Each structure stands twice: as C-alpha cells, then as structure tokens.
Amino acid sequence: MSEFYINWTTQVRKGVLELAILNTLSGGPLYGYDIVRRLGDVDSLVITEGTVYPILSRLKNEEHIESYIEESSAGPPRKYYRLTPRGREELRRMNQHWEQLHNALGALRKERKR
Amino acid sequence: MxxxxxxxxxxxxxxxxxxxxxxxxxxxxxxxxxxxxxxxxxxxxxxxxxxxxxxxxxxxxxxxxxxxxxxxxDEQPWWKRVASRMSSGPEDWRLAYTTFGAFALGLFLLPVGFGLVFLICAFLLARAEHELLTARGESLGARRWLVLPAIWTMLLGVAMLLLVAPVMALASIGLSDGNLQFVHGVPHTQPETLERVRIETGYIAACAGAWWLVFSILLVFLAKPLRTMFLPVTENLGRKHALLLALIGAMVGAIGAVLLFAIP
Structure with missing residues (x-):
C-alpha cells in the first residue's frame, strides 16, 4: 500500500469517526468501553481505542451527547452516553450529507464507466 | 477500582x-x-x-x-504545532539543533543579562523535543547531547534557588550587624577570630540543615510536578531523594548545632 493511500484513509477515518460515534449512540445509551468495542468491530475504521474518548468529551461539550452515571451489576458505576435532541438533529443532517456524498461519488464512478 | x-x-x-x-x-x-x-x-x-x-x-x-x-x-495547542513542524526537518534533528543553539546563545549572553531569556527558550524547546519523541515512541539517542544540557542547566538553577537561596537569606539575616548576639553573644564587630568563624559556620550549617529538613518534607509533595517539569532528567525523582535530603539536612544541622553549642 502506498503512503498516499495510507494518509488518505487516515484522513477519511478521522473525518467519519464523529459520525460513527453518533450513529453508534443512535440505538440507545452506551458506556464508553462499549462504544469503543463496537467501533473496534468495524474493520475499515481501524482506530486506536483511546481516540474515541477525547471525541466523546468534545461532543459532550458541544451538547450533541450527554452523560449520566448508572450502577452496574458487574462492577463500579458506569458512565453512559446518549444523544441529546440537538445531537439527534445534527446526526440526521450528517447522515443526509453522507448519503448525498456517497450518491455523488457513485454517480461520478458510473459516468467514468460509460 | x-x-x-x-x-x-x-x-x-x-x-x-x-x-x-x-x-x-x-x-x-x-x-x-x-x-x-x-x-x-x-x-x-x-x-x-x-x-x-x-x-x-x-x-x-x-x-x-x-x-x-x-x-x-489542528486541535493541538499552537506551541505543540510549532514544535512538531520544527522537528520534522532533515533527519528530525532540526529542533535539537535549535535547542542547542538557543542554549549556547543563552550562555554566551548571560553576562550581558538577557541570556536567561534564551536559556529559558532552550529549556522549553528541549522539553518539547522530548515530548514529541516520546509521542512517537522514540528515544533521544545521540540528540541527548544537544537537548539535555538545557534541561540540566535549568534544573541546576531551580535547585540552587530552592536549596541554597533560602539558606543564604536566613544566614544574611542572622549574621547581619547585631543579630548574631542573640545566638551566641558574639558582636559583628569582633575581629576574625577562630571563635567567630566557628559560630558563623555553625549558624550557617544549622540554617542549611533546618531548611533542607523542611524542604525534604515539601519535596514529597513537589516531587511529581518537578519530575514532570524536568523530564527526562528527573524521571526517577521520588521519596527516596526526599529521604536522602532529610538525612543530609539532619547531618549538616547536627554539625551546626555542635559547632554552635557543644564546643565551649
């Protein structure tokens, strides 16, 4: 793999990580470790796990997500994250934009094939 | 937990x-x-x-x-971005050379007065170089000869300030005109006799011992910030060093007390 390709995929991954985190939370509240695990399962994201935590903190500061503490039967209380109404709205727009981008790129590829 | x-x-x-x-x-x-x-x-x-x-x-x-x-x-503070750019020169040695340049200039200009500004800059650049290499999982290697003198010099200055300056201040108060009379009844005007040298040496040693004992307790709490500030030189700074300082303080203080009170 060329260095150009590696740099490009790194930039793309960085760009979509926030979208991936917000989408992970769209199904319901999750605690930090669980979010990291789920993102880790997406092969093409290939993240170092710690990268997620500063993004969670930033999304919380920007009021896209909120946290609350919940008792756990398996150990100490855990900090759960969930989408705020603002975050849900932002996620809707981001997914819409992603869809447009995907379709536009798809159309460009089809044109090239003709 | x-x-x-x-x-x-x-x-x-x-x-x-x-x-x-x-x-x-x-x-x-x-x-x-x-x-x-x-x-x-x-x-x-x-x-x-x-x-x-x-x-x-x-x-x-x-x-x-x-x-x-x-x-x-783009989310990192400006100084980290600047340091990162400076370090990405030929063979990644640019920042190390800049550090040494600022350090040498600082030493050269020290007699003029504002050399201290360059020494502080060299120290900050040296710390930035170390942090960047740690982030990349690299060691200083041969770059230590260019980077560590700036950190050692600053550490030496701070150590002098913390360990010696308070002793000098205490000594100057005690040995100024008339004050020594309270300790041992020896007036400042008395000529340089062996007796006066004994009492003044004893007083300075007692001051040094007492301060180092006090500072050894402070060092227990200050070890962490000092360790962080002067990495990698102070990587192992900890309680054992505080204990060593306390022992030295106790010994020097005891010598001072003997000179002051035990010898007639």
Missing amino acids: IEMTPEAQTRFERYLTRMRSALRGSAVEAADVEQNVREHVDVALASTAAPIGIDRLDEVLEQLGPPERWLPE
Missing part, C-alpha cells in the same frame, strides 16, 4: 500524566477523558485476577494507543 501491582499502578499513573499533558490547551476536558480511561481499564481488566501485572496492563494501554496521538494536529 481494580487492584494493580505497584509497578503497574506507576505505569498507569504515568500514562494518565502523559494523557493530561497531551490534552492540555485543547478544547477537550482532560478530567472527563481520564474518568473514561480509568473506567475503560477497569472494564477491560475486570476478568483478570488481581493484582493486575504490568504486562496485562500494557496490553490494554497499547490498544488505547499513545495519548499524544489522540488529538488531530
């Missing part, structure tokens, strides 16, 4: 220190991230038998990755 071996606990605390340092100056709340990382490690190691050893902890920390790489470059 899971139980770790002392080595693993130390490794974890250092990782968290690096994390706080990496996030300093950014829009991210370090305390918030720290809480998440602690929880992450707790959950990841929940099924491992306590106490958790350093090898098992390292596996988890390796997956978390170096905190210095958690923030994209």
Whole structure:
C-alpha cells in the first residue's frame, strides 16, 4: 500500500469517526468501553481505542451527547452516553450529507464507466 | 477500582500524566477523558485476577494507543504545532539543533543579562523535543547531547534557588550587624577570630540543615510536578531523594548545632 493511500484513509477515518460515534449512540445509551468495542468491530475504521474518548468529551461539550452515571451489576458505576435532541438533529443532517456524498461519488464512478 | 501491582499502578499513573499533558490547551476536558480511561481499564481488566501485572496492563494501554496521538494536529495547542513542524526537518534533528543553539546563545549572553531569556527558550524547546519523541515512541539517542544540557542547566538553577537561596537569606539575616548576639553573644564587630568563624559556620550549617529538613518534607509533595517539569532528567525523582535530603539536612544541622553549642 502506498503512503498516499495510507494518509488518505487516515484522513477519511478521522473525518467519519464523529459520525460513527453518533450513529453508534443512535440505538440507545452506551458506556464508553462499549462504544469503543463496537467501533473496534468495524474493520475499515481501524482506530486506536483511546481516540474515541477525547471525541466523546468534545461532543459532550458541544451538547450533541450527554452523560449520566448508572450502577452496574458487574462492577463500579458506569458512565453512559446518549444523544441529546440537538445531537439527534445534527446526526440526521450528517447522515443526509453522507448519503448525498456517497450518491455523488457513485454517480461520478458510473459516468467514468460509460 | 481494580487492584494493580505497584509497578503497574506507576505505569498507569504515568500514562494518565502523559494523557493530561497531551490534552492540555485543547478544547477537550482532560478530567472527563481520564474518568473514561480509568473506567475503560477497569472494564477491560475486570476478568483478570488481581493484582493486575504490568504486562496485562500494557496490553490494554497499547490498544488505547499513545495519548499524544489522540488529538488531530489542528486541535493541538499552537506551541505543540510549532514544535512538531520544527522537528520534522532533515533527519528530525532540526529542533535539537535549535535547542542547542538557543542554549549556547543563552550562555554566551548571560553576562550581558538577557541570556536567561534564551536559556529559558532552550529549556522549553528541549522539553518539547522530548515530548514529541516520546509521542512517537522514540528515544533521544545521540540528540541527548544537544537537548539535555538545557534541561540540566535549568534544573541546576531551580535547585540552587530552592536549596541554597533560602539558606543564604536566613544566614544574611542572622549574621547581619547585631543579630548574631542573640545566638551566641558574639558582636559583628569582633575581629576574625577562630571563635567567630566557628559560630558563623555553625549558624550557617544549622540554617542549611533546618531548611533542607523542611524542604525534604515539601519535596514529597513537589516531587511529581518537578519530575514532570524536568523530564527526562528527573524521571526517577521520588521519596527516596526526599529521604536522602532529610538525612543530609539532619547531618549538616547536627554539625551546626555542635559547632554552635557543644564546643565551649
């Protein structure tokens, strides 16, 4: 793999990580470790796990997500994250934009094939 | 909180220190991230038998990755961006050479007065170089000859300021006109006799001993910030050094007391 390709995929991954985190939370509240695990399962994201935590903190500061503490039967209380109404709205727009981008790129590829 | 071996606990605390340092100056709340990382490690190691050893902890920390790489470059504080650019020159030696240049200029200009400004700049550049190399998982290697003199010099200056300056201040108060009479009834006007040298030496030694004893207690609390400030030179600074200083203080203080009171 060329260095150009590696740099490009790194930039793309960085760009979509926030979208991936917000989408992970769209199904319901999750605690930090669980979010990291789920993102880790997406092969093409290939993240170092710690990268997620500063993004969670930033999304919380920007009021896209909120946290609350919940008792756990398996150990100490855990900090759960969930989408705020603002975050849900932002996620809707981001997914819409992603869809447009995907379709536009798809159309460009089809044109090239003709 | 899971139980770790002392080595693993130390490794974890250092990782968290690096994390706080990496996030300093950014829009991210370090305390918030720290809480998440602690929880992450707790959950990841929940099924491992306590106490958790350093090898098992390292596996988890390796997956978390170096905190210095958690923030994209545009979210890092300006000084880290500048240092990063300066270090990416030929063979990554540019920042090390700049550090040594500022250090040499600082020494050269010290008699003029503003050499201190360059020495402080050299110290900051040296620390930045060390932090960047740590973030990349590299060691200073031969660059230490260019980088470490600036850190050693600043450390020496701060050590003098903390250990010697208060003693000199105490000594000057005690030995100024008339004050020594309160200690041993020897007026300042008395000519240089062996008796006066004994009492003045004893007084200075007693002051030094007392201050170093007090400072050794302070050092227990100051060890962490001092260690962080002068890395990598002070990497192992800790309680044993405070204890050593207390012992030296007690010995010097005892010599002072003997000179002052035990010898007639």
